[in-house]
Amino acid sequence: xxxxxxxxxxxxxxxxxxxxxxxxxxxxxxxxxxxxxxxxxxxxxxxxxxxxxxxxxxxxxxxxxxxxxxxxxxxxxxxxxxxxxxxxxxxxxxxxxxxxxxxxxxxxxxxxxxxxxxxxxxxxxxxxxxxxxxxxxxxxxxxxxxxxxxxxxxxxxxxxxxxxxxxxxxxxxxxxxxxxxxxxxxxxxxxxxxxxxxxxxxxxxxxxxxxxxxxxxxxxxxxxxxxxxxxxxxxxxxxxxxxxxxxxxxxxxxxxxxxxxxxxxxxxxxxxxxxxxxxxxxx
Numbered sequence: 001x002x003x004x005x006x007x008x009x010x011x012x013x014x015x016x017x018x019x020x021x022x023x024x025x026x027x028x029x030x031x032x033x034x035x036x037x038x039x040x041x042x043x044x045x046x047x048x049x050x051x052x053x054x055x056x057x058x059x060x061x062x063x064x065x066x067x068x069x070x071x072x073x074x075x076x077x078x079x080x081x082x083x084x085x086x087x088x089x090x091x092x093x094x095x096x097x098x099x100x101x102x103x104x105x106x107x108x109x110x111x112x113x114x115x116x117x118x119x120x121x122x123x124x125x126x127x128x129x130x131x132x133x134x135x136x137x138x139x140x141x142x143x144x145x146x147x148x149x150x151x152x153x154x155x156x157x158x159x160x161x162x163x164x165x166x167x168x169x170x171x172x173x174x175x176x177x178x179x180x181x182x183x184x185x186x187x188x189x190x191x192x193x194x195x196x197x198x199x200x201x202x203x204x205x206x207x208x209x210x211x212x213x214x215x216x217x218x219x220x221x222x223x224x225x226x227x228x229x230x231x232x233x234x235x236x237x238x239x240x241x242x243x244x245x246x247x248x249x250x251x252x253x254x255x256x257x258x259x260x261x262x263x264x265x266x267x268x269x270x271x272x273x274x275x276x277x278x279x280x281x282x283x
Contacts, residue, residue, distance in 0.1 A: 001013050001014070001015060001039065001040075001041055001239070002014040002015070002219070002242075004179055004222075004224060006131050006154040006155065006179055007152060007154050007177040007178070007179070008131055008151075008154055010102070010130055010131055010154075012042065012070055012102070012103070012131070012155070012179070012224065013040075013041045013042040013070055013224075014219055014224050014225065015040070015042065015215070015219075015224070015225055015226075015227070015238070015239055015241075016040065016042030016043065016044050016070070016072070016181075016224065016225065016226045016227075017032070017035040017040040017042065017043055017044065017226070017227065017228070017235070018044045018045075018183065018226040018227065018228040019031065019032065019043070019044065019045050019049060019051055019055055019228065020046070020049055020183075020228055021049075021228065022049075022051060022054075022228070022230065023049070023050055023051060025051065025053065025054040025057075026054075027230065028051045028054035028055060028058065029054045029055075029057045029058040029061070030058070030230075031058070031230045032054070032055055032057075032058025032059060032062065033058050033061055033062050033063075034230075034232045034235060035058075035235050036058070036059075036062035036063065036064050036069070037062070037063070037232075038232060038235035038236050038239060039235075039236070039239050040235065040239065041064070041068060041069055041070055042069075042070040042071075042072065042226075043055060043058075043059065043069065043070070043071050043072070044072040044073075044226050045071075045072065045073050045074075045096075046073055046074035046076070046105075046107055047073065047074060047075065047076045047079070047088065047091075047092055047107075047281060047283065048074065048076045048107060048279075048281060050281065050283060052073060052092055052095035052096050052283075053095045053096070053097075055071075055096060056095060056096035056097040056098065057097075059071065059096070059097075059098070060097060066098070069102075070102040070103070071096065071098060071101055071102050071103075072101065072102065072103040072104070072105065073092045073096065073101055073103075073104060073105075074104070074105040074106070074107035074135060075088050075089075075104065075105065075106050075107055075116060075120075076088075076107055076108075076279075076281055077107070077108050077110050077111050077276050077277060077279070078111075078279070078280050078281060079116075080106070080110070080111030080112040080113060080115065080116045081111070081112040081115040081116060081119075082112075082115040082116070082118055082119045083119075084116075085115065085116040085119035085120060086119045086122070086123070089101075089104060089119070089120070089123050089128060089129070090128075091283075092104075093128065095283070099128075100127060100128050100129065100130060101128070101129050101130065102129075102130045102131060103129070103130065103131045103132070103133060103154070103155060104120060104123070104129045104131075104132055104133075105132070105133045105134055105135045105155065105157060106120075106133075106134045106135065106137075107135050107136070108135070108136055108267070108276055109134070109136055109137045109138070109141045109267060110273055110276055110277065111277070113134075113141075113145070114145075114148065114149070117132075117145055117149050117151075118149070120132040121149065121150060121151050124151065131154040131155070132151065132153065132154060133153040133154045133155030133156060133157070133178070133179075134153045134155070134156050134157075135156065135157040135158065135183075136157070136158055136159075136267050137153075137156050137158070138169070138267070138268070139168070139169055139172045139173075142156055142172070142173070142176075142178065143176075146176060146178075152176070152177060152178065153178050154178065154179060155178065155179045155180075155181050155224075156169075156173055156178050156179070156180060156181070157181040157182075157183055157226070158180065158181075158182070158183065159182070159183055159184050159262055159263065159264065160180070160182035160183075160184075160185065160218060160223060161182070161184055161185050161186060161187040161193070161214065161263060162187070162193065162196075162199065162214060162217070162254055162257040162258075163187055163190075163191050163193070163257055163258065163259045163261075163263055164187070164258075164259065164260075164261065164262050164263055165255065165257075165258045166180075167258075170221060170222070170223060174222055179224060180222070180223045180224065181223065181224040181225070181226065182218050182223050182224070182225050182226065183226050184263065184264070185214055185215060185218055185225050185226070185227060186211060186214060186227070187263040188263070188264075190263045191259075191263065193210065193214070194210050194211070196210070196257070198253055198254070198256070198257065199213055199214065199254070199257075202246070202250050202253065202254070206243075206244055206245070206246075208241075208243070208244050209237060211227070211234070211237065211238060212237060212238070212240065212241050212244050213244060213246070213250075213254075215227065215238060215241045215244075216241045216244035216246055217246060217250075217251065217254050219241065220246055220251065
């Protein structure tokens with residue numbers, strides 16, 4: 001599997017398996033085992049997904065050595081601040097039954113993120129975390145962390161798909177050594193992505209699926225990707241993108257699908273901030 005070198009020198013698989021919206025413990029464990037069998041070596045979870053324990057069991061029964069896997073989890077809003085983040089890291093490790101995480105992210109750009117970042121820097125230095133980063137941070141919030149801390153985020157995981165392409169944000173991240181990683185690359189099928197005539201035409205010319213075209217479009221731009229499915233055939237398909245050789249015309253055509261807005265919600269909407277602040281995890 002292709003890997004990208006993060007700003008601290010460690011290698012991260014370009015393609016990862018995400019477990020968002022797999023809340024059933026048995027199904028999540030089975031899906032992680034299937035994903036590892038399909039060839040995935042990056043498994044992405046979060047405290048807020050409420051399935052870290054199931055992911056840990058899947059990893060334990062996946063048949064691949066721990067050092068050959070790259071495991072990511074994330075800090076929820078209610079646990080921001082130095083002391084709470086220190087405890088949250090230990091709690092995630094306990095639920096996952098792991099001694100360390102390869103990547104730990106601040107899940108949302110709200111709350112005491114600077115206190116959390118100091119705790120994450122300390123956990124990184126102690127070896128509990130091999131790399132630290134953020135998720136859903138706009139460029140101004142990203143620069144705030146870079147400018148006022150010793151360690152810059154290694155990754156920023158954000159929504160990127162053909163309808164919300166984030167060209168300026170991606171360029172900013174690449175310029176500052178922060179690896180962009182796309183969540184919801186298929187926009188969860190919204191806007192009829194899998195039936196889009198332009199994407200179907202490109203896929204037909206290459207003899208590939210729309211999903212493979214979208215994932216290759218992202219990696220061609222230097223963006224790491226996360227994809228979620230519970231079907232083994234789709235897992236294998238989502239990994240088989242090396243043979244998708246998009247040309248400049250393909251890339252330019254996909255660029256025309258840009259809408260300039262999220263397929264889900266804006267992190268700058270006060271109502272969203274209020275909802276996230278009020279959501280308390282029961283784990």
